[in-house]
Amino acid sequence: MSTSEERLQKVIAQSGVTSRRKAEKLITDGKVTVNGETVTTLGSKVNKDDKIEVNGVPLVKEDLVYFLLYKPRGVISSVQDDKNRKVVTDLIPKLNERVYPVGRLDYDTSGLIILTNDGDLAQLLMHPSHEMDKVYVAKVKGIPTKQTLNKLKRGINSEGEKLTAVDAKIISADVKKETAIVELTLHEGKNRQVRRMLEAVNHPILKLKRERYGFLNLKGLTSGDFRELTVHEVKQLRAEAIQAKNR
Structure with missing residues (x-):
């Protein structure tokens, strides 16, 4: 063989x-x-x-390409939309390769999303057992207490699912406006997870952004910007996903 x-x-x-x-x-x-x-x-x-x-x-094997995109609010995490709304692939130049997003961000959520045509890496990153850190920053109504943050880390029951944050902390608080900036780190990637968790503890989200995916972040990018991942970053991303699986 x-x-x-x-x-x-x-x-x-x-x-x-x-x-x-x-x-x-x-x-x-x-x-x-x-x-x-x-x-x-x-x-x-x-x-x-x-x-x-x-x-x-x-089957024609394409060159593998990898992009990091700062998705704006009001953009669909898909390659097409039946309502003709803007999708993430509209934000990068027309390519010979067919790329698609790895995972999803809600329509009203901004932040880091990966686009690639490497189905093998996409499967590796999205597999439930591969516990990659995903860091979200949310502006919420009210100011969560320490007890509330601990509750998010212990796990919230929502729609028959247990939703858990690896870490939860307050970045800043505005007592006068009664709002706070909260950082949540997740391993899971369940549908509307951050929103469901914070709604469950009576701190609905006003604005939500994913700031980090594994070691990747949005440094140097503004909303709507993108860049290609380096060869080293792709190798590191793959290695981190495999390492997370073996935790």
Whole structure:
């Protein structure tokens, strides 16, 4: 067996067509052929000379690209929107490669989001067992007490889920306006998690931003700006995700 062989779903994901999880479904649904033969077994291996087709379209391996975007409020974390609202891919120049966001930020949430066509890395970062630090800063109504912050760290029950902050602290407070700036660090990435947690302790969010994802931050960027990740950053991001899985 050639040492250059790789799993079919990984090759599909790395081509930029879709994520590894969706690639696995395409395989089991019989939508993938290798050298003209339909392959439905997960884990099947292919090499660089094999001719792969997905839904009848030949697979062309794209160059892998990685962007860090400072998403503004009022932008959808998707590549398209049925209501014709602005999406994150509208904020970067037209590329030959098809990039998509890793995870989501709410329409009204700003901050750091990664765009890539590396389905393998995207799957690694989004996997629930890979506990990457995600740091959010929220302006909230009221000033949370120490007891409230501890409650957020112990966990909040919301819609049948337990939502937990790794850390929660007050950055600043305005007693006159009765508002506070709160920093929450999460490992999870559940739907509207920060908003649900703070609403549950009676401190609804006025403004929310994700400031950090793993070691990546927004330094040097303003809302709507983006930059390419360096080769070193991509390697470090992958290593950090793997390390988080093994905690």
